[in-house]
Amino acid sequence: MITSSIKKLSPHPHLFVYGIILIGIFLRLYHIDRALGGGDENQVLLEFAYYPIEHIITTYAHGTGGHHILHTICLRLMISLFGDENSLAIRFPAFIAGICYLWMIYKTTFFIFESKATARLALLATALNPIHIYYSQTARGYSFLMFFAILVMYAALKLNQNHDRVKWGSAFVVSMVLLIYTMPLSTLYCIAFAGW
DSSP, X not given: OHHHHHHHHOSSHHHHHHHHHHHHHHHHHXXXXXXXXXXXXXXXXXXXXXXXXXXHXXXXXXXXXXXXXXXXXXXXXXXHHHOTTXXXXXXXXXXXXXXXXXXXXXHHHHHHHOOHHHHHHHHHHHHHOHHHHHHTTSSSSHHHXXXXXXXXXXXXXXXXXXXXXXXXXXXXXXXXXXHHHHOGGGHHHHHHHHHO
């Protein structure tokens, strides 16, 4: 029922998809420049991001917990380039990853279900979901994790369908390595894929 309503709303399917992505961008931009330090941001900023890059790369747990390594490296680079008070720059890596995984969710859903209406519904649900919005505007690596996880899945599906093995095999390996490097606990995700 919902998918038939989406079909009726969308005489130009690409315009609908781009419109939803634009809505997702605007929702993620809203209030992204708030003061730094809410929630998990305090921990990653105080215990990791302001330290030298050598400390970030070689230390996973320090003080009260761990960090999303690849994302923290990006945070350190943004702080070096734009200063430690620029909340927009510090949250920018999470924001970009959040926008990129919107597109990957659409592509992956379409690949699995072969239905544009279902893919649009998945995109709409993700674009409007408050948790996804929050993770895309917080200086933590959750949006990196979601982007690399969906990219791993998409590459695995392409490999399973015997698409270009070099291209999608490389995409699978690189995204899996980046997923694990973002958060070592993602090894469990790798084990699940190996079982599949």
